[in-house]
Amino acid sequence: MNSTTHAGLRIDLQLIADLVEPKARVLDVGCGEGLLLSYLQEFRQVDGRGIELSMAGVREAVGQGLSVIQGDADTDLAAYPPDSFDFVILSKTLQATRNPRGVLENLLRIGRRAIVSFPNFGYWRNRLHLGLHGRMPVTSALSYQWYETPNIHFCTIRDFVVLCQDLGLVIESAFALDGAGHRRDWDVTGGWANLMGADAVFLLRRA
Numbered sequence: 036m037n038s039t040t041h042a043g044l045r046i047d048l049q050l051i052a053d054l055v056e057p058k059a060r061v062l063d064v065g066c067g068e069g070l071l072l073s074y075l076q077e078f079r080q081v082d083g084r085g086i087e088l089s090m091a092g093v094r095e096a097v098g099q100g101l102s103v104i105q106g107d108a109d110t111d112l113a114a115y116p117p118d119s120f121d122f123v124i125l126s127k128t129l130q131a132t133r134n135p136r137g138v139l140e141n142l143l144r145i146g147r148r149a150i151v152s153f154p155n156f157g158y159w160r161n162r163l164h165l166g167l168h169g170r171m172p173v174t175s176a177l178s179y180q181w182y183e184t185p186n187i188h189f190c191t192i193r194d195f196v197v198l199c200q201d202l203g204l205v206i207e208s209a210f211a212l213d214g215a216g217h218r219r220d221w222d223v224t225g226g227w228a229n230l231m232g233a234d235a236v237f238l239l240r241r242a
Contacts, residue, residue, distance in 0.1 A: 044074055046216040051126060051150050051151065054208065054238050055079055059121035062146065064108050065128030069096030072103070080229055082121075086111060109133045112141035120146040127234075129153045130186045136198065143204060143241050152236040157191030157229045160214065192229045199239065208238040 044052065048071045055061060057079045064071045065083035069086045069092075075081045085103035088094050096103035108125070110134050123146030125138070130153055142149035154177060155161075164172035171181040179186065190198075192211065199206055209223040211232025221228035223235065 036213060044070060046218075047152055047212055048074070048126065048234060050210075050212075050218060050236055051124060051152060052079065054150055054236075055081060055122050055124075058082070060119070061122045061124065062115075062120045063124045063126070064112070064142070065125060065131075066096060066101075066103060067092045068100040068101055069099055071124070071126065072096065072101050073099055076101070083159065092203075102184045108138050108141075108169055112138065112145060115141075115145040117144050118147060122139065122146055122148050122150060124150045126150075126152045127154065132188065135188050136202070139198065139204075140202060143144070143239060147240065148207070149235065149239045151195075151239065153190065153195065153231045154186075155192050155211070155229065155235050156189040157193065158214075159230050160233070162230075192232055192235045193226075195235065195237065196224055199237070203242050204239045206237060207240055207242050211235050216230050 049098045052071060052074055055075055061075055061079050061083045063085045066072050066087050066116045069085055072083045072085050076083050085096055085101060086106040088107055090105055093103050093105045107163055108128065123142045129135050129138065129151060172207060173180060211219050211221050211228040212217050212234040213231060214233045
Protein backbone atom coordinates (compact mmCIF):
# COMPACT_ATOMS: atom_id res chain seq x y z
CA MET A 36 0.00 0.00 0.00
CA ASN A 37 1.76 3.17 -1.22
CA SER A 38 -0.86 5.80 -0.46
CA THR A 39 0.45 8.64 1.69
CA THR A 40 -0.98 11.61 3.56
CA HIS A 41 -0.01 15.24 3.26
CA ALA A 42 2.70 14.67 5.90
CA GLY A 43 4.31 11.84 3.92
CA LEU A 44 2.99 9.07 6.16
CA ARG A 45 1.38 5.96 4.77
CA ILE A 46 -2.35 6.17 5.36
CA ASP A 47 -2.26 3.31 7.86
CA LEU A 48 0.43 5.12 9.90
CA GLN A 49 -1.64 8.31 9.85
CA LEU A 50 -4.62 6.38 11.19
CA ILE A 51 -2.43 4.93 13.92
CA ALA A 52 -1.13 8.41 14.79
CA ASP A 53 -4.71 9.65 15.11
CA LEU A 54 -5.29 7.10 17.89
CA VAL A 55 -2.44 8.44 20.03
CA GLU A 56 -3.26 11.03 22.67
CA PRO A 57 -1.20 14.25 22.62
CA LYS A 58 1.79 14.34 25.01
CA ALA A 59 1.52 10.60 25.69
CA ARG A 60 4.49 8.38 26.51
CA VAL A 61 4.94 6.24 23.39
CA LEU A 62 7.09 3.25 22.45
CA ASP A 63 7.18 2.38 18.75
CA VAL A 64 8.28 -1.24 18.39
CA GLY A 65 9.78 -2.03 15.01
CA CYS A 66 9.91 1.69 14.24
CA GLY A 67 12.06 1.36 11.11
CA GLU A 68 13.65 4.67 10.21
CA GLY A 69 11.40 6.52 12.63
CA LEU A 70 8.88 8.08 10.27
CA LEU A 71 5.87 7.57 12.55
CA LEU A 72 7.83 8.45 15.68
CA SER A 73 9.05 11.68 14.12
CA TYR A 74 5.50 12.60 13.13
CA LEU A 75 4.15 11.87 16.62
CA GLN A 76 6.81 14.03 18.25
CA GLU A 77 6.18 16.93 15.91
CA PHE A 78 2.40 16.87 15.68
CA ARG A 79 1.35 15.13 18.91
CA GLN A 80 4.20 16.34 21.17
CA VAL A 81 4.64 12.82 22.52
CA ASP A 82 7.50 11.60 24.68
CA GLY A 83 8.58 9.03 22.13
CA ARG A 84 10.98 6.10 22.15
CA GLY A 85 11.66 3.46 19.52
CA ILE A 86 13.08 -0.03 19.22
CA GLU A 87 14.21 -1.42 15.88
CA LEU A 88 15.91 -4.68 14.87
CA SER A 89 17.75 -3.26 11.85
CA MET A 90 20.89 -1.28 12.66
CA ALA A 91 20.46 0.66 9.42
CA GLY A 92 17.02 1.74 10.63
CA VAL A 93 18.40 2.67 14.05
CA ARG A 94 21.16 4.81 12.51
CA GLU A 95 18.67 6.61 10.27
CA ALA A 96 16.30 7.29 13.17
CA VAL A 97 19.04 8.44 15.53
CA GLY A 98 20.37 10.67 12.76
CA GLN A 99 17.02 12.47 12.88
CA GLY A 100 17.45 13.08 16.61
CA LEU A 101 15.04 10.32 17.66
CA SER A 102 15.51 8.17 20.76
CA VAL A 103 15.76 4.74 19.14
CA ILE A 104 17.72 1.68 20.23
CA GLN A 105 18.51 -1.59 18.52
CA GLY A 106 16.41 -4.43 19.89
CA ASP A 107 14.27 -7.48 19.22
CA ALA A 108 10.58 -7.43 20.15
CA ASP A 109 10.68 -11.15 20.97
CA THR A 110 13.35 -10.79 23.64
CA ASP A 111 13.87 -7.17 24.66
CA LEU A 112 10.35 -6.06 25.58
CA ALA A 113 10.61 -8.21 28.70
CA ALA A 114 13.21 -5.77 30.09
CA TYR A 115 10.74 -2.88 30.27
CA PRO A 116 8.90 -2.41 33.58
CA PRO A 117 5.09 -2.52 33.70
CA ASP A 118 3.16 0.60 32.70
CA SER A 119 6.22 2.33 31.26
CA PHE A 120 4.21 3.86 28.42
CA ASP A 121 0.75 5.16 27.63
CA PHE A 122 0.82 3.67 24.12
CA VAL A 123 2.94 0.90 22.64
CA ILE A 124 2.75 0.68 18.85
CA LEU A 125 3.47 -2.43 16.78
CA SER A 126 2.91 -1.57 13.12
CA LYS A 127 3.04 -4.44 10.61
CA THR A 128 5.61 -6.25 12.73
CA LEU A 129 3.60 -8.88 14.64
CA GLN A 130 3.71 -11.36 11.76
CA ALA A 131 7.53 -11.18 11.75
CA THR A 132 7.91 -12.13 15.42
CA ARG A 133 8.73 -15.63 16.63
CA ASN A 134 6.24 -15.53 19.51
CA PRO A 135 3.33 -13.24 18.61
CA ARG A 136 1.32 -14.18 21.71
CA GLY A 137 4.21 -13.35 24.04
CA VAL A 138 4.91 -10.10 22.23
CA LEU A 139 1.27 -9.05 22.52
CA GLU A 140 1.27 -9.89 26.23
CA ASN A 141 4.34 -7.73 26.72
CA LEU A 142 2.84 -4.83 24.78
CA LEU A 143 -0.10 -4.73 27.19
CA ARG A 144 2.15 -5.22 30.19
CA ILE A 145 4.41 -2.25 29.50
CA GLY A 146 1.73 -0.03 27.97
CA ARG A 147 -1.69 1.14 29.11
CA ARG A 148 -2.82 0.66 25.53
CA ALA A 149 -1.39 -1.05 22.47
CA ILE A 150 -1.95 -0.20 18.83
CA VAL A 151 -1.32 -3.18 16.57
CA SER A 152 -1.57 -3.33 12.79
CA PHE A 153 -0.94 -6.25 10.47
CA PRO A 154 -1.64 -7.47 6.92
CA ASN A 155 -4.73 -9.69 6.81
CA PHE A 156 -3.89 -13.03 5.23
CA GLY A 157 -7.62 -13.70 4.94
CA TYR A 158 -8.00 -10.86 2.39
CA TRP A 159 -9.93 -12.04 -0.65
CA ARG A 160 -7.09 -11.40 -3.10
CA ASN A 161 -4.79 -13.66 -1.09
CA ARG A 162 -7.47 -16.36 -0.98
CA LEU A 163 -8.08 -16.04 -4.71
CA HIS A 164 -4.38 -16.22 -5.55
CA LEU A 165 -3.97 -19.36 -3.47
CA GLY A 166 -7.10 -20.89 -4.97
CA LEU A 167 -6.17 -20.16 -8.58
CA HIS A 168 -2.42 -20.64 -8.52
CA GLY A 169 -1.80 -22.84 -5.50
CA ARG A 170 1.13 -20.64 -4.52
CA MET A 171 1.80 -18.12 -1.75
CA PRO A 172 0.66 -14.68 -2.91
CA VAL A 173 3.14 -11.91 -3.68
CA THR A 174 1.48 -8.49 -3.50
CA SER A 175 2.37 -4.89 -2.65
CA ALA A 176 1.56 -5.67 0.99
CA LEU A 177 3.16 -9.15 0.95
CA SER A 178 6.08 -8.41 -1.32
CA TYR A 179 8.44 -11.28 -0.52
CA GLN A 180 8.72 -14.73 -1.99
CA TRP A 181 7.88 -17.42 0.58
CA TYR A 182 11.51 -18.52 0.93
CA GLU A 183 12.89 -15.07 1.75
CA THR A 184 10.09 -13.44 3.69
CA PRO A 185 10.66 -12.11 7.23
CA ASN A 186 6.97 -12.82 7.87
CA ILE A 187 6.77 -16.12 9.73
CA HIS A 188 3.38 -15.96 11.48
CA PHE A 189 0.70 -14.72 9.12
CA CYS A 190 -2.78 -14.41 10.58
CA THR A 191 -6.24 -13.28 9.59
CA ILE A 192 -8.32 -10.63 11.31
CA ARG A 193 -10.46 -13.38 12.79
CA ASP A 194 -7.35 -15.16 14.14
CA PHE A 195 -6.23 -11.97 15.86
CA VAL A 196 -9.64 -11.34 17.42
CA VAL A 197 -9.60 -14.87 18.87
CA LEU A 198 -6.11 -14.30 20.29
CA CYS A 199 -7.26 -11.08 21.97
CA GLN A 200 -10.18 -12.95 23.47
CA ASP A 201 -7.88 -15.73 24.71
CA LEU A 202 -5.66 -13.14 26.41
CA GLY A 203 -8.62 -11.29 27.91
CA LEU A 204 -7.82 -8.06 26.07
CA VAL A 205 -10.38 -5.36 25.38
CA ILE A 206 -10.68 -4.17 21.77
CA GLU A 207 -11.38 -0.46 22.24
CA SER A 208 -11.35 0.30 18.54
CA ALA A 209 -10.62 -1.63 15.39
CA PHE A 210 -10.98 -1.13 11.68
CA ALA A 211 -9.86 -2.61 8.40
CA LEU A 212 -8.28 -0.94 5.40
CA ASP A 213 -9.38 -1.98 1.95
CA GLY A 214 -7.01 -2.67 -0.92
CA ALA A 215 -6.80 1.03 -1.76
CA GLY A 216 -5.82 1.91 1.81
CA HIS A 217 -9.16 3.44 2.77
CA ARG A 218 -10.46 2.97 6.32
CA ARG A 219 -13.53 0.74 6.57
CA ASP A 220 -15.41 0.46 9.83
CA TRP A 221 -16.56 -3.10 9.30
CA ASP A 222 -17.20 -5.16 12.41
CA VAL A 223 -13.88 -6.95 12.90
CA THR A 224 -15.62 -9.87 14.61
CA GLY A 225 -17.64 -10.53 11.46
CA GLY A 226 -16.75 -12.17 8.19
CA TRP A 227 -16.86 -9.11 5.94
CA ALA A 228 -13.78 -7.41 7.46
CA ASN A 229 -11.90 -10.71 7.37
CA LEU A 230 -12.70 -11.11 3.67
CA MET A 231 -12.44 -7.53 2.38
CA GLY A 232 -9.81 -6.00 4.64
CA ALA A 233 -6.26 -5.93 3.28
CA ASP A 234 -4.88 -4.62 6.59
CA ALA A 235 -6.22 -4.15 10.09
CA VAL A 236 -5.55 -1.74 12.97
CA PHE A 237 -6.50 -2.54 16.59
CA LEU A 238 -6.46 -0.34 19.69
CA LEU A 239 -6.24 -2.63 22.74
CA ARG A 240 -6.17 -2.36 26.51
CA ARG A 241 -6.17 -4.72 29.45
CA ALA A 242 -9.53 -5.69 30.92
